[in-house]
Amino acid sequence: MKVTLERNHLLKSLGHVHRVVERRNTYPILANVLFKASDDKVELRATDLDIEVTESVPAMVSTPGTTTVPAHTLYEIVRKLADGAEVKLETDGGEQMVLTSGRSRFNLQCLSPDSFPDLKSGSFTHEFAVPAPAMRELIERTQFAISNEETRYYLNGIYLHTIEVSTGETVLRAVATDGHRMARADTDAPSGSAGMTGIIVPKKTVSEVQKLLDGAEGDVAVEVSDTKIRFSLGSVVLLSKLIEGTFPDYERVTPKNNDKSMRVDRATFATAVDRVSTIASERGGKAVKLSATDGQLELSVTNPDHGTASEELAVEFETDGFEIGFNARYLLDIVGQIRSENAIFTFNDAGSPTLVREDGDAKAQYVLMPMRV
Known part of the structure; x- marks a missing residue:
């Protein structure tokens, strides 16, 4: 040569x-x-x-x-x-x-x-093209919630599937969860993806595809079978095995009856959570307590070894005397995905999952499990 x-x-x-x-x-x-x-x-x-x-x-x-x-x-x-x-x-x-x-x-x-090994592709059941920015956004909005727990291997990736939503439209949906939080994002279902069986794309594959899509325009070609997925972008072809297993029924843990709604300025809220969590202990799960009353939210942290911290900010909230606790890092991860000026939190009670979404008709939503504080 x-x-x-x-x-x-x-x-x-x-x-x-x-x-x-x-x-x-x-x-x-x-x-x-x-x-x-x-x-x-x-x-x-x-x-x-x-x-x-x-x-x-x-x-x-x-x-x-x-x-x-x-x-x-x-x-x-x-x-x-x-x-x-x-x-x-x-x-x-x-x-x-x-x-x-x-x-x-x-x-x-x-x-x-x-x-040198050859990873045989086999035959694909579905072939479609997704705009690179749309695929990149699906990954960016869900990747952080992928589980690292190897014993629950079926959570070590993003669940990709097509589904018909309440408006009658069919969307391509990405879901990831580690059992503490869940991220879900949708994009318009491309031609050729209808009827695609749900697949679990491994975390390493997701990371490599994200790097390939960085700054890319045009379409990325996607081919799917029961055991493999292939992404083609320009002169690059990435072929990957899929995770064999059953992804949990995420709809069952998605809150349907949360009746307490709070609207808060996303940037102000994130800064306040980051500030008060400075003294939160890892032993205590980095817990931060949210105490909401009419138009007011208090964020507080108690650490027996270092002291306490609290901060108040204005919110839109009509229910009195509601308290709930969260892991501060998980909370910041989710708020960091919100693209609108305001974040919308809907609660049921202090022991039930909280739903977080953007203000307006958003293509993504997040579920966060509470903590005892």
């Missing part, structure tokens, strides 16, 4: 593919990125056996060929080369790749491409 590439093009592609490669691997081949040179391009591929990312980069191909080299090492080398430099990659069919750029020269150990 003998190819010449532009450093910036190669770096961008390596940036996309090398992230899926784990730093520690049981199988040495999984630490490598596959290079396949032919037809004026080089295809780069990396995998961790659960996710596979492929991207093509334009190149001058003097001699076609295929090999694999250490992904993270190569990325760091290319990253440190001069901006706009020319990069030459050459192998002679042996165990090394020679990389030259200007006066720099590196010899990298290769492994045979014959043992």
